[in-house]
Amino acid sequence: MTELAQTRSAPALPFGRRFELVPVILFAVFAAGPILASASGAEGYVLSLLTRVMILGLAAMSLDLILGYGALVSFGHAAFLGIGAYAVGILASHGSEDALVQIPVALAASAGFGLVTGAISLRTKGVYFIMITLAFGQMLFFLATSLAAYGGDDGMTLPERSRVAGTALIESDVAFYWASFFCLLVTYALARAVVASRFGRVLRGTRENSVRMEAIGFQPFRYQLAAYVLSGMMAGLAGCLLANQTEFVSPAYMTWQRSGELIFMVVLGGLGTLHGAIIGAAAFLLLEEFLPEILHTLGFMLQEDMRARLVENWKMIFGPLLILIVLFARGGIMGLWRRGHHG
Amino acid sequence: MTPTLLFVQSLNGLQFGLILFLIAAGLTLVFGVMDFINLAHGVQYMVGAYLMAAFSAWTGNFGWALLLALPSALAVGLLLEALVFRHLYDRDHLDQVLATFGVILFLNQGVKFVWGAAPLNVPAPEWLSGSVELADGLLYPVYRLAIIVAGLAVAALLYVLVNHTRVGMLVRAGASNAPMVSALGVNIRRLFMIVFGFGAMLAGFAGAMVAPILSVEPGMGDNILILAFVVIVIGGIGSIRGAFLAALMVGLVDTVGRSFAPNLLRLFLDPATASQTGRAVAPMLIYIFMAAILFFRPAGLFPAKR
Amino acid sequence: MVEPLLELRHLKKNFGALVVTDDVSLAVEPGELHAIIGPNGAGKTTLIHQISGFLSSASGEVLLGGQDITRLSMHERVRRGLARSFQITSILPGFSALENVALAVQARSGSSFRFFGDASRERGLNELAMDCLEQVGLGDRAFATAGFLSHGEKRQLELAIALATRPRLLLLDEPLAGTGHDDSQRVVETLRALKSRITIVLIEHDMDAVFSLADRVSVLVYGRVIATDTPVAIRANAEVRTAYLGEEV
Numbered sequence: 001m002t003e004l005a006q007t008r009s010a011p012a013l014p015f016g017r018r019f020e021l022v023p024v025i026l027f028a029v030f031a032a033g034p035i036l037a038s039a040s041g042a043e044g045y046v047l048s049l050l051t052r053v054m055i056l057g058l059a060a061m062s063l064d065l066i067l068g069y070g071a072l073v074s075f076g077h078a079a080f081l082g083i084g085a086y087a088v089g090i091l092a093s094h095g096s097e098d099a100l101v102q103i104p105v106a107l108a109a110s111a112g113f114g115l116v117t118g119a120i121s122l123r124t125k126g127v128y129f130i131m132i133t134l135a136f137g138q139m140l141f142f143l144a145t146s147l148a149a150y151g152g153d154d155g156m157t158l159p160e161r162s163r164v165a166g167t168a169l170i171e172s173d174v175a176f177y178w179a180s181f182f183c184l185l186v187t188y189a190l191a192r193a194v195v196a197s198r199f200g201r202v203l204r205g206t207r208e209n210s211v212r213m214e215a216i217g218f219q220p221f222r223y224q225l226a227a228y229v230l231s232g233m234m235a236g237l238a239g240c241l242l243a244n245q246t247e248f249v250s251p252a253y254m255t256w257q258r259s260g261e262l263i264f265m266v267v268l269g270g271l272g273t274l275h276g277a278i279i280g281a282a283a284f285l286l287l288e289e290f291l292p293e294i295l296h297t298l299g300f301m302l303q304e305d306m307r308a309r310l311v312e313n314w315k316m317i318f319g320p321l322l323i324l325i326v327l328f329a330r331g332g333i334m335g336l337w338r339r340g341h342h343g
Numbered sequence: 344m345t346p347t348l349l350f351v352q353s354l355n356g357l358q359f360g361l362i363l364f365l366i367a368a369g370l371t372l373v374f375g376v377m378d379f380i381n382l383a384h385g386v387q388y389m390v391g392a393y394l395m396a397a398f399s400a401w402t403g404n405f406g407w408a409l410l411l412a413l414p415s416a417l418a419v420g421l422l423l424e425a426l427v428f429r430h431l432y433d434r435d436h437l438d439q440v441l442a443t444f445g446v447i448l449f450l451n452q453g454v455k456f457v458w459g460a461a462p463l464n465v466p467a468p469e470w471l472s473g474s475v476e477l478a479d480g481l482l483y484p485v486y487r488l489a490i491i492v493a494g495l496a497v498a499a500l501l502y503v504l505v506n507h508t509r510v511g512m513l514v515r516a517g518a519s520n521a522p523m524v525s526a527l528g529v530n531i532r533r534l535f536m537i538v539f540g541f542g543a544m545l546a547g548f549a550g551a552m553v554a555p556i557l558s559v560e561p562g563m564g565d566n567i568l569i570l571a572f573v574v575i576v577i578g579g580i581g582s583i584r585g586a587f588l589a590a591l592m593v594g595l596v597d598t599v600g601r602s603f604a605p606n607l608l609r610l611f612l613d614p615a616t617a618s619q620t621g622r623a624v625a626p627m628l629i630y631i632f633m634a635a636i637l638f639f640r641p642a643g644l645f646p647a648k649r
Numbered sequence: 650m651v652e653p654l655l656e657l658r659h660l661k662k663n664f665g666a667l668v669v670t671d672d673v674s675l676a677v678e679p680g681e682l683h684a685i686i687g688p689n690g691a692g693k694t695t696l697i698h699q700i701s702g703f704l705s706s707a708s709g710e711v712l713l714g715g716q717d718i719t720r721l722s723m724h725e726r727v728r729r730g731l732a733r734s735f736q737i738t739s740i741l742p743g744f745s746a747l748e749n750v751a752l753a754v755q756a757r758s759g760s761s762f763r764f765f766g767d768a769s770r771e772r773g774l775n776e777l778a779m780d781c782l783e784q785v786g787l788g789d790r791a792f793a794t795a796g797f798l799s800h801g802e803k804r805q806l807e808l809a810i811a812l813a814t815r816p817r818l819l820l821l822d823e824p825l826a827g828t829g830h831d832d833s834q835r836v837v838e839t840l841r842a843l844k845s846r847i848t849i850v851l852i853e854h855d856m857d858a859v860f861s862l863a864d865r866v867s868v869l870v871y872g873r874v875i876a877t878d879t880p881v882a883i884r885a886n887a888e889v890r891t892a893y894l895g896e897e898v
Contacts, residue, residue, distance in 0.1 A: 073437050120634050123641045127380055127436055127580065131572045132637060135630050138569050142626035148619065198755055198763040198771075205752050208741040215701070215739065216814055217727035217756040226762065256569060260382075260444045267441055313456045319449030326442040327430055 022337065023188070023275040030054060030181055034174055047173050048245070053285050054180045055241045057278035058187055060265040062234030067263065068272030069195050070227050071207040073130045076117070076137025077262050080232045082144060082254030083110050084239020089249035090150055092158050099162035099170075103240055110236030111229050113140070118228035122221055137259055144251035155250020162244055170244070180241050184278070187234050191274050194230070203227050268325060270334025279333050291318055347481055352599050358487050360594020361494025365549035366567060367574040367586040368501060369542020375518030375581020375647050377432055377535050380439045383423065383446035385568025387543045391416045391550025392559045393454050396463040399554075405468035412551045413544055420543025424536060432535075447565070455561045462558035490552050497545070498587055505583050514538055518581030518647040570597075573633050579643030589644065593629050600628040652715055654679045654848050655700070655818055660709035662695055669695045671872040673709070677818070682844040684851045684859045684880075687869035693852045694736055696869065697822045700850070701733040702726045713818065728757070730817035734807040734824055736852075742796030746787060746806050749795050750778035753813035781809040785839050801832025808839060812847075819849045825858055837862065860884070868892070 029036075030050070037046035059081055066072040087106035096102065117136040124132055145153045161171050170176045194200050206213050206220040213220050243249045252258075261284065269280020292314045299307040329336065370384045394415045398408035427446060431439050467486045474482040505511035513534055517524045525531040550564070557563065574593050578585025605621025612620065636644065653676035660673040670692040677683045687693055698704035700711055702723035711719045718726055741749050751774045755761055758774070768774070782788050785805040790798060795806060804824055811819055824840070825833045837858050843849065844862065853859050859866065860880045867877040870892045876883060883889055 067437075073440065075440065117634075120638055124637060125641075127374065127378070128576060128637070128641065128643075130380065130436060130440065131576045132633070134569060135573050135576070135633055138566075139627045139630035142630075143623060146623040146626055148622070193766075194764050196767045196769065197765055198761045198768040200764075201748070201752060201755070201768040202761045205741050205744065208743050209739060211703075211735075212739045212741060212810075213752075214723045215703075215727065215733055215735070216753040216810060217724050218761070219722070219724045223761070257565070260440070263437070264441055264444065267437065309456075313452050315448050315452035316456060319445040319447070319452065322445030322448065323427055323442045326434075326438050326445070 020275075022279075022334070026275055026278060027185060027188075030184070033181070034177060044173065047177055049285070049289060051173075051177050051180050051245055053282045054177075054184045054278075055238050055245060056262075056265065056285060057281035058180075058184050058241070059235045059238035060262050060269070060277040060281040061184075061188065061191060061274050062231045062238065063262050064266045064269075064271065064274055064277035065191055065195070065231045065234070066224075066227050067266055068274075068277070069200065069207060070203050070224055072122075072224060072228065073263070074121075074133045074228070074231075075130050075256065075259050075263065076133035076135070076140075077231075077235055078254040078256070078258035079113065079117075079137040079140040080110050080235035081239040081242060081258065082140055082251070083113055083232075084236035084241075085243035085249045085253050086144065086150070086239075087236070088162060088240050088243040089156055089158060092162070093150065093156065097160070097163050098166065099164050099240070099244075102162055103237065106236045106240045107233045110232045110239075114229040114232030115225070118225045118232075122224050122228065134256055134259070137254060137256055141251055141254045141256070144254065151250065153251065155248060155252065158243065158247040158249065161247060162240075176244065180245075183237060183241060187237065188274060188278070191234070195274070199223065199226070264322065268332050270332030270337075273334045276332060276334035283333060287318070287321075347478075348602070349599070350477075351481070351483065352602050353595060354483060354487070354491070356595035356598035357591065358490050358494070358594070359598055360591040361491060361498070362549050362553055363567070363570055363574050363594055364587050364590035365494060365497060365552075366546045367571040367578070367590050368583060369539075369545045370571050371575040371578065371581055371583065371586045372514060372518065372538045373535075373542055374575065376514060376531075376538055377517075379428065379432060379535075380436050380443070381428065382440060382443040382568065383450070384542070384546055384571065385564030385566075386447050386450040387416065387420060387546035387564070388550040388567060389454065389559075389561070389564035390419050390450065391547030392465075392554040392557075392563065393458060393463070393550075394419075394547065395551035395554040396465050396559045397458070399465050405466075405471075405555075408465075409551055413548060416547025416551070417540050417544040420547070421536065421540050423543075424539050428539070429532075451561045451565075460561060462560040464558060465554040467555040486555060490556075493552060497548070501545075501583060510534070510537060515647075570629070573629055575643075577633055577636050577643055579645040579647060581647030582643070582645040585643060585645035585647075593632070596632050597626075597629050601625040604628065651678055653677055653712075654714055655850065656710075656712040656715075657696075657700070658710040658712070660696070660699055660711065661707045662692075662699055662704060663707050669872050670699065670869075673869070673872070673874055675867060675874060675877065677848060677850055679848055680845070681864040682840070682849045682851060682862055684853060684863035684866045685869055686853070686856070686859060686866060691869040692872040693869055694822055695872075697733065697820050697850075697852060701731060701820055727814055727816075730815070731820070732811035732814045732816035732818070733820035734804075734811055734822055736822040736826060738800070738803045738807060740795045740803055740806055740810070742794070744795055745792050746782060746795050746798065746802075746809075747775060747778050747791040749806060750781050750809050750813045751775055753810045754778050754781075757814055778809075778813060781813045782806075784812060784842070785809045786835060799832070801828045801835065804828055804832070804836055805839065808836070808843075812843075816847060819843075819847050821849060821851045821853075823852055823854060825853055825855045833858070 033050045034047065037043045040046045063074065063077045066074055084106040087109055088102045091102050091105060121129055121132045150156050161176065164170060170179045202218055202223045206223060210220045239253065242253060265280040265284045266277045268283055270276035292311045295314055295317060296307065296311050299310045302310065366384065366388055370381065373379050373381055391412060394412040395408055398411040399405060402408050423446065427442060431442055471486045471489050474484050477483050505514060513524060513529055517534065570593060574589045575586055578589035604625040605618040608617035608621045655677040657673050657675040660670055662670045673696060685693055695704065699706045702721060706719060710717055713729055713731055718729060748769060754774045754777045779788065779791060782791050785808045787802060787805045787809060790802060798806060808824065824836055828836060840862055863880050865877060866880050866883045868875050868883065868889050875892060876886050876889050878886065
């Protein structure tokens with residue numbers, strides 16, 4: 001993990017000193033989302049895509065908190081998405097449909113799971129940590145598939161979106177969009193405060209050199225565990241939103257492939273910047289959404305059946321694209337941005 | 344819980360454990376020697392199964408198909424090593440995870456592209472089909488016994504290779520202290536290519552062997568990869584002996600646990616709750632098992648590094 | 650006789666069959682600068698690791714101010730007033746020099762489970778950190794990124810970090826290793842200024858520095874202490890000369 005720290009240090013200057021343009025633009029774009037959507041002529045589609053970007057952006061950002069700032073490569077982060085989603089689904093199926101009940105339960109469950117699995121995982125280092133978090137994620141995935149009462153493999157459909165204090169406040173897609181926007185903004189502000197705080201500084205210090213931190217009197221484990229729990233709770237919140245957006249809950253939310261995608265979003269956007277993770281999520285989801293269409297356009301000289309086959313197998317392009325990004329675009333999108341700005 | 348059933352399930356667990364070992368062996372060596380985390384090891388297993396299916400359809404003969412599938416699996420492994428993995432050795436684990444994740448996406452879709460999404464079937468050879476009577480009234484499929492025998496034979500071969508050859512000596516030394524080995528003037532890249540190719544072939548062999556008893560389909564390597572990770576984490580990264588014991592343990596715990604967890608719980612709970620809880624708990628057993636082992640031994644049972 | 654600040658009783662460490670430190674007993678008195686010298690491979694760094702808690706001991710005891718700290722972890726020992734530097738410079742390369750030190754101040758002042766407020770702007774922490782930087786003569790480099798400091802400056806920074814934990818006892822593992830002449834001169838001066846205020850255990854190969862700074866010197870050979878005495882007496886000790894100093898003196 002130290003090697004990770006050395007090659008991937010986030011900007012050395014403390015945060016919050018400078019005015020930062022990128023997050024302002026990012027949130028301005030999200031705030032303009034509903035207008036953009038209605039202007040696009042495909043309002044429902046654009047709105048739901050942007051909502052999804054914000055929700056998975058929230059999840060990716062929560063992962064960045066431990067991956068980018070703590071150098072903890074957690075490969076089971078989707079489990080928290082699942083916990084959040086299942087908290088909503090299970091409570092709804094027992095008649096508790098209010099978000100004011102569901103969200104606290106989801107956060108508590110995420111914290112509990114994070115505390116137990118984190119305490120065990122953080123005893124290990126490096127590759128062991130990657131694999132043990134992966135295994136815990138799988139454990140929860142299999143638990144979900146065996147919950148016959150809650151849909152098992154197939155998952156379950158929610159009767160309706162969560163109510164808020166008894167009202168159908170977020171029933172409309174636009175209202176839900178704003179709810180997601182609000183959650184993302186608040187969580188982002190919170191995360192920014194945390195990484196600059198005393199706690200965040202210890203976490204960043206541990207990423208750079210954990211032996212040094214011990215030698216000045218810190219016990220890295222406690223701070224890493226707290227960060228792991230906090231990050232899990234944020235991802236749990238994203239899970240609540242995800243369940244509400246799709247009005248559907250299934251084990252598919254917590255496959256290990258999903259955890260891998262979350263890591264990819266963070267790296268694609270740029271580690272250790274928080275908003276980079278959100279941008280990475282946007283880039284990932286837009287690529288996933290539009291790559292088939294891009295391929296369709298690029299394949300204009302091909303015969304019709306070959307072209308269809310190309311579009312159908314877009315993942316064969318997506319996989320190598322991922323490899324190329326890892327090999328050549330170090331520092332992710334935020335890295336490119338910084339290099340562009342400093343010559 | 345009859346003794347007969349327990350015996351049959353133990354044999355199934357042994358067979359599953361040996362398959363896991365074939366996959367985990369390559370993984371643990373690649374890890375141990377190069378500190379390289381290869382998520383794409385699971386697709387090697389899938390590729391082995393697909394190659395088996397293809398060659399078996401082409402030649403119509405199990406033996407020939409296996410004989411062709413093995414070098415082809417090796418070739419696929421070496422090709423991937425040259426194209427992708429070689430460029431990742433100096434990178435951190437995070438990059439390795441992501442790039443090999445990309446390889447998985449590509450190959451899972453790739454087999455769909457070539458062979459279609461529908462599962463393929465591979466017939467077991469004539470002389471290994473049917474069942475034998477192990478004890479009075481206890482029938483067991485011959486082919487599954489053959490897998491056990493083949494798995495044990497490969498394990499024995501691996502033991503000899505690792506403990507009694509020069510390459511094996513270097514591999515062991517590399518797993519406990521890689522910089523030392525390259526300081527000795529050994530071409531560590533070539534050593535790794537050998538280890539890597541061998542590991543890929545073993546995974547391919549595992550895939551080829553299970554092709555007749557499982558359906559061959561895209562993504563079949565994904566879940567078994569996670570289990571192989573569990574195995575090498577429990578066994579201790581870089582340790583073949585650890586991987587062997589851990590694979591058998593995981594195979595047994597998983598197989599036997601699935602069939603007996605409900606029965607065991609019935610001792611404490613009412614039957615309906617017991618069977619429901621049992622079915623929920625059984626798939627989690629190996630992960631709980633792993634967590635318990637790592638709690639007491641964070642570097643696994645037989646850590647190779649010091 | 651005053652009660653020793655640091656006392657080692659029959660300390661031993663082995664890696665498998667290899668015994669690195671063997672039955673080391675030593676008493677460091679409050680206020681003294683106690684140097685430990687010995688040929689390469691004598692077990693000096695291992696001994697520092699054992700005292701600081703970076704490595705556990707096979708047997709024996711470590712007492713700090715009369716209290717047994719043998720079973721405590723590294724960070725717990727730091728909180729009891731035991732600071733150390735590393736033979737291979739150990740700093741936080743991505744942080745500014747000031748923040749490196751401010752973190753050490755933060756470690757002993759109040760909880761670090763504070764999730765709000767910009768830590769880099771806490772004046773209380775920064776002022777104390779600046780003090781320590783100035784004590785080692787690094788005040789003008791406070792805002793430089795630690796990873797870009799010169800080697801000698803990094804060694805000074807390590808000293809400042811150690812000082813910021815307000816140690817009763819400072820363990821220094823070859824603070825002069827790899828420094829050029831000017832740098833090493835500066836570090837020696839800093840140590841000379843510190844030695845009246847803090848008890849120091851120093852491992853060093855530079856014999857000029859050792860004999861000019863130390864109040865007492867212990868000689869470690871093959872993991873055993875063969876002599877402990879004043880620098881003058883150590884120079885004259887026949888056993889030490891044959892075992893170690895022979896070629897050099």
